[in-house]
Amino acid sequence: MPISTAEAPARSAPIPAVEADLLEVNRSFYDALWRDARLIPPQQFNTWPLVAELAANAPRRLELAPGLRPRLPIAGTAFADISAPALRQLGAHGGLATQALADALPYADDAFDLVCAFDIIEHIDGDEAAMAELARVAAPGATLLLSVPIHMAAWTAFDDFVGHRRRYEPEALLALLARHGFALQRSAAHGMQPKSTRLLKLGMWYLTHQRERAMWWYNRVFMRLALGTQxxxxxSPGMIDTDDVDTVLLVCRRIGGAASD
Structure with a gap:
């Protein structure tokens, strides 16, 4: 059954001010990226079998900051993002799109059975506050799908370019989850970032200096190749061996009520 606004009532508090550099990253990179990009249905990602399994028993769903790469079923899912171009397309496809920040979600406590945050909390200065919000809106027993880049030793210019604030060490990531009432159940290696540093640098240059041309290639060539080779x-149960893993996907269970439990 699709989620309704009555099932996940929004709080009326306005979006608070955040650091200017975070908003500037969104304006200069992500708004430009999503304005010229196409929405890719979640069924095209290798996460879909897992998501379909979880969503079948989760009528109330939230995905945080998906841009135009949502992983949850679009129709009936609540989406919180700060990018207006992304929100317009998600809403046009049946999503319940709301402009909001990760550390001030406009939803009631215990509102969702499935919460998804792919490649987002590493962008947030206050990741503790963001995790507290995810815990607040997740009902007891809810599932959290979370993906983050790991190992600070693997930091590259690409991390700077896309606005990462950190990469997570696996032990610190598990401790962060535990502090907010999430228990790890399963994990997997994840991510679609090219391994070639030369290709990454070339892509960053074109996105900076020739965005229209870069987006043509991104939409029609590189994204299709990436999807086709996933x-x-x-x-695996628990945490995988993270040696030589760039990004990890975690399936967690909400084991308490409020984050302070």
Whole structure:
């Protein structure tokens, strides 16, 4: 059953001010990216079999900052993002799109059965506040799908370019989850970032200096190649061996009520 606004009532508090550099990253990179990009249906990602399994028993769903790469079913899912171009397209496809920040979500406590945050909390200066909000809106027993880049030793210019604030060490990531009442159940290696540093640098140059041309290639060539070469997602109980892993996907369970439980 699709989520309704009555099932996930919004709070009326306005979006608070955040650091100017975070908003500037969104304006200069992500708004430009999503303005010229196409929405890719979640069924095209290797996460879909996992998501379909989880969503079947989760009528109340939230995805945080998906841009135009949503992983949850679009129709009936609540989406919170700060990018207006992304929100317009998500709403046009049946999503319940709301402009909001990760550390001030406009939803009631315990509002969702499935919460998804792919490649987002590493962008947020106050990741503790963001995790507290995810815990607040997740009902007891809810599932959290979370993906983040790991290992600070793997930091590259690409991390700076897209506005990462950190990469997570696996032990610190598990501790962050535990502080907010999430218990890890399964994990997998994840991510679609090219391994070639030369290709990454070339892409960053074109996005900076020739964005229209870069977006043509991104939409019609590189994204299609990336989608077509995704390996099947291989989930393992607990935390996988993270050696040589760039990004990890975690399936967690909300074990308490409020984040302070």
């Amino acid at each position: 390996p099947a997602l291989s989930m």
